[in-house]
Amino acid sequence: MRTTKIEWTDKTWNPITGCTKISAGCLNCYAECMARRLQAMGQSKYKNGFSVTLHESVLDEPKRWRAPHTIFVCSMSDLFHSAVPFAFIDRVMATITATPQHHYQLLTKRADRMAEYFAAHAVPSNAWVGVTVEAQATKSRIGILRGIPAPIRFLSCEPLIEDLGELDLSGIDWVIVGGESGKSGRLMKGEWALSIERQANQHGSAFFFKQWGAWGADGVKRSKHSNGKLLGGRVRQATPQRATLFN
Ligand code: SF4
Secondary structure: OOOOOOOOOOEEEOOEEEOOOOOHHHOOOHHHHHHHHHHHOOOHHHOOOOOOEEOHHHOOHHHHOOOOOEEEEOOOEOOOOOOOOHHHHHHHHHHHHHOOOOEEEEEEOOHHHHHHHHHHOOOOOOEEEEEEOOOHHHOHHHHHHHOOOOOEEEEEEOOOOOOOOOOOOOOOOEEEEEOOOOOOOOOOOHHHHHHHHHHHHHHOOEEEEEEOOOEOOOOOEOOHHHHOOEEOOEEOEOOOOOOOOOO
């Protein structure tokens, strides 16, 4: 059963919380906003606000989930942040390896550090590795990702804040695209998303359009819910496991 609103996953698991901004996509970071809100509500896990914090107490949490899930690791942080010791990442990987009933999605903006880690450690067979590519300046992350031997490699182009132009998607299994939500959400144009879809199709990568976000297909600002997730009149939400388009 899905327990998160993030449409491309079932569950989130947060053995680390907190982060620092690293690229343009971080400007209106949802995790920062949520962490500060939970801190203000007195939630002990967020007593440090958005400072990087390791949570040993939840390292074993997925072992209690008997049914298979697709799990997004560190939705409230970045697993490969420089403040997270490799020894702690080892413990995250140990849980992943010990729970083969699940699939884990490891998404980072710190592609270099992820590559450094996996140069010395094998990617668990049930882990998917991905990088965020929200703007032209971050496209170099794709080449770094391609160099990591992994069962599934994916891109999250969210929030998509400009046309990415030509992409080399060879070796990339899945591409997620979404516009930015929230009152400060930045505009995404449909032609940018369709260009990525066209290139994903050329390379045989599954394409998943998550949402428009704050700005609709017509360029009008309104609620994320009202703007919906139709791209060119269709839901386009293929996954590497379920490479199906729902018309
Ligand atoms: S890397 Fe992710 S969690 Fe960290 S500041 Fe940027 S958007 Fe937020």
